[in-house]
Amino acid sequence: MPRATGATILHADLDAFYASVEQLLDPTLLGKPIAVGGGAGGSGNGSGNGGVVLAASYEAKAFGVRSGMPGWRARSLCPSLTFVGGHFREYQRLGDAVMDVFGQFTPEVERVSIDEAFLDVAGSVHLFGEPAHIAAELRRRVRDELGLPLSVGVATTKHLAKVASQVAKPDGIVVVAPGTEREFLAPLPVGLLWGVGRKTQERLAASGVHTVGELAATSPAVLQSLLGEAVGEKLGALAVNDDPRHIETDRHARSVGAQSALGQRAATDDVLRTTLGFLADRVATRLRAAGQAGRTVTVRVRFPGMRAVTRSSTSPDPVASTLTLTDVAFDLARAAFVDNPAEREVTLLAISVSNLVDHDAHQLALDLDAEEQHADATSVNRVALDHAVDAARSRFGRASLGYATTVLRAEGGVPDEFRELAERGDPRSPD
């Protein structure tokens, strides 16, 4: 494979992003161990009782506090820990602003998450100088203009740049010069490699492999028998820095999902239907806003004790209707309990829609009209209802109306008030 030379790939990663934003919004939190809390059961800004740590400041990390950790455990590790609720709108706004800064140096930006991105600056050096200089400029501008600490890794490939940015943290920069990759990687723990989590680390450690250097010295055949074909092959390549460097500027999602932790609840039809209706609403609304629909619906059910199962179904007809998605999800969830008769309680429900196709509601309605001589009245009504709800929410706000439980239960069709909305609403609404 032909490969550009030179360390022109940057991985830019905001440090402890959520926590840094909180310290920016409230400077009295600067220098203190803080945790951004996630509430259990959907309250969204819990203070740690029952919730988990979404992000920890470096001061909190020094005590061993990590994201994903239950709040009570974080507090026991760090009694002086301050829990703050998340300002999620601010995270999105500031994350976007950081990406805008990146975009001023190159159009070759691949955003990986809210707070990190890969950049290829090969075409920018004649304007802005060497990659290492660009990296320093990124850090300076994000700090000066947005008040946030940023770490940057510079290398010949994406993966290596990412490792370098991890090594650079907090608030640093690491450049891996071409030709020095292997000596840079060799002493690092394998856990720094992307894709090596707890399980893989344990498996490797059991074979005496702790560092990337030791990994590189392990034969591909051994790695593959240890970790499976794909992971083994990937890690073997990584350890010797044989890795892609292509930047994907327009990544599109392959699935859309939502989930809700419920504490511990009796798994009654009522609980399942109400929760799945809420989740289906969120997922289907996002699908329609993106002009997409999905052929595969997956439901995840978690039982007490963290054991979870999934059930999925694939249909030739893509779904984007809230009520159809609710129905499919409900049947799948029930199937999960039928297959696990000993389980009577549920702690989490999730819906994910995949196998996505471009397919807006208007198109779906036309298809129904064209393809079905006596079009299924329920389907048409559901499309109309979704349209009405989407339109009303865009005017009056998301909380203005929803799919009430009574609607979910109304098997005969759509309540009058929604029909009226549909008739007078969006001119594209089907009739």
Added chain:
DNA sequence: TCTGGGGTCCTAGGACCC
């Protein structure tokens, strides 16, 4: 007094097709 919410990718078995 034990676990959020959003995703991606891989594996393995089975069905089905040529």
Added chain:
DNA sequence: TCTGGGGTCCTAGGACCC
């Protein structure tokens, strides 16, 4: 006549990432 080889799709579970 009793079982080759390759490919695709679907389902369920699992590891991993931020």
